Structures are given as C-alpha cells and as structure tokens.
Amino acid sequence: MTIWICKTCGAQHAPSANSPDHCAICEDERQYVGAAGQEWIDRDTINATHANDWREIEPGLSGIGLTPTIGIGQRALLVQTPDGNVLWDCVPMVDGKTVDKIRALGGLSAITFSHPHFYTGMVEWSEALGGVPIKLPEADLDNVMRPSSLIEPWSGDVLEVLPGVTVHRLGGHFTGSSVLEWAAGAGGKGAILVGDTIQVAPDPNWVSFMRSYPNMIPLPAREVRRIADRAAALRFDRIYGGWWDRVVQANGQDVVARSAARYVRALD
Ligand SMILES: [Zn+2]
Numbered sequence: 001m002t003i004w005i006c007k008t009c010g011a012q013h014a015p016s017a018n019s020p021d022h023c024a025i026c027e028d029e030r031q032y033v034g035a036a037g038q039e040w041i042d043r044d045t046i047n048a049t050h051a052n053d054w055r056e057i058e059p060g061l062s063g064i065g066l067t068p069t070i071g072i073g074q075r076a077l078l079v080q081t082p083d084g085n086v087l088w089d090c091v092p093m094v095d096g097k098t099v100d101k102i103r104a105l106g107g108l109s110a111i112t113f114s115h116p117h118f119y120t121g122m123v124e125w126s127e128a129l130g131g132v133p134i135k136l137p138e139a140d141l142d143n144v145m146r147p148s149s150l151i152e153p154w155s156g157d158v159l160e161v162l163p164g165v166t167v168h169r170l171g172g173h174f175t176g177s178s179v180l181e182w183a184a185g186a187g188g189k190g191a192i193l194v195g196d197t198i199q200v201a202p203d204p205n206w207v208s209f210m211r212s213y214p215n216m217i218p219l220p221a222r223e224v225r226r227i228a229d230r231a232a233a234l235r236f237d238r239i240y241g242g243w244w245d246r247v248v249q250a251n252g253q254d255v256v257a258r259s260a261a262r263y264v265r266a267l268d
Pocket of ligand 1 (some may be wrong): 006009010023
C-alpha cells in the first residue's frame with residue numbers, strides 16, 4: 001500500500017495500491033485541478049527528494065516548511081509554551097530530523113489548523129510523534145482525505161488548547177476556518193496565527209478575506225464584517241499568515257480593521 005499525495009494541494013490520502021481517481025479537496029470550488037489534470041506523488045518519492053526546512057522566527061515560535069514546496073507551499077508553525085508545544089497547520093510530510101528536533105523540545109501536545117487545505121500530512125506527523133491529538137473543527141471533517149482515530153473533532157467557536165494558546169473558529173473561507181491566539185507572541189503583545197482565514201497581503205499593511213483565493217471568489221460583506229469583529233475581540237499586535245513572507249509585524253488590529261472596511265467599501 002502506498003500513501004499518495006495530491007501534487008496540487010499536498011493532501012495525503014488513505015493508503016491504497018493505486019493512486020486515487022480524484023482529489024476531493026481540489027475538485028471543491030475553493031481549490032482547483034491544474035490544466036494537466038489530477039497528478040499524484042507517492043510518499044517514498046517525496047522522502048527521497050524533499051526535506052523540511054526549520055527556521056526560528058521569534059522566541060517560542062519556529063516555522064517548518066517543505067522544500068522544495070509541494071502543493072500550496074505553506075509552512076507550519078510550532079508554538080512552544082511552558083505547558084507544551086502546539087503545531088499550527090502542517091506540510092505534506094515529516095522527516096526524521098524534524099521529528100528528533102520536536103522530541104528534543106518536549107514533543108507535541110496537539111496539532112491544530114487554520115483550514116483543510118493545510119491538513120496535508122497531519123496523520124503522518126501525529127503518528128511520528130507518538131499519536132498526537134489532531135484537533136479538527138467538526139464542521140470541516142468532510143475534508144479529511146486520510147482518516148485516523150487520532151483525529152479529535154471539536155465544536156463551538158473557541159478551543160483552549162493550552163494556557164495562552166487558544167483557537168478561535170472565525171469561519172469564512174471554510175466553516176471551520178480558524179485562527180490561533182498566542183498570548184506570549186510578539187514579545188508579549190500577542191500574535192495571531194491565521195493561515196489564510198485572514199490572508200496577509202504582499203504589502204503587510206493589508207490583509208484580505210476570501211471564499212476561494214485561487215478562484216478569486218469573494219466573501220459577502222456581512223461575513224467580512226463578522227470575521228473582523230471576531231478578530232477585534234482578540235489580543236494581538238502581530239499576524240502570522242500561512243507562508244514565510246506573509247507576516248504583519250505590528251499594529252495587526254489596525255491592519256485587520258482598515259482592510260475589512262476597504263473590502264466592504266469595494267463590495268458596496
Ligand atoms: Zn488535491
């Protein structure tokens with residue numbers, strides 16, 4: 001049995017002898033199947049040709065990205081706290097070096113997500129680190145391509161993962177789209193880790209909010225206002241988007257409020 005990974009979204013699928021016929025993640029209107037049609041890469045090939053890149057970002061926060069990238073090209077974030085470590089988002093595979101490094105830092109208490117496009121290699125990550133609970137919002141369980149008993153669904157709008165590490169389900173892009181509020185981030189001013197629940201723009205003075213980024217499907221004005229209002233209730237100065245270079249270093253509260261107002265004006 002082989003673990004097949006969709007080349008376009010990076011999702012690991014349930015092990016099978018032959019590659020699956022479809023990737024349901026990519027056939028959804030929020031993703032896409034490329035012009036060349038559905039393409040797969042098997043797990044063993046990735047192991048031989050790819051590695052994880054580890055970067056320390058600020059005290060208590062490291063990034064882990066697959067290089068060269070596969071799929072959407074995001075990097076995961078490791079939040080370290082005195083009470084345990086949390087992995088935010090994921091990449092399509094984990095290598096031995098990364099496992100050793102995380103174990104040396106005390107292992108993982110939980111794996112949590114911004115949204116299903118980043119579920120990718122979550123089951124492999126969890127198993128490699130001793131069966132770490134994978135916390136997924138109930139609303140998005142249909143997007144799990146590799147089922148596992150390690151997945152622990154949660155419901156409602158707020159999940160306290162560890163002291164100072166809280167996941168808030170803001171919705172929008174997906175019903176379960178979430179952000180992680182990290183109290184100790186940005187030197188104690190607070191940070192939110194957002195994936196693309198809130199998308200940091202190439203100019204980090206702005207963010208955006210979309211139902212689909214590749215297909216350019218916007219969200220309704222009421223949804224943008226609702227997400228911005230929920231974000232305004234969180235304590236943060238910095239915003240970590242889903243990619244290495246997508247970071248709002250400071251004044252994140254102001255950036256979200258101004259960006260939501262601009263978006264709603266454009267829709268009107
Ligand atoms: Zn896919």
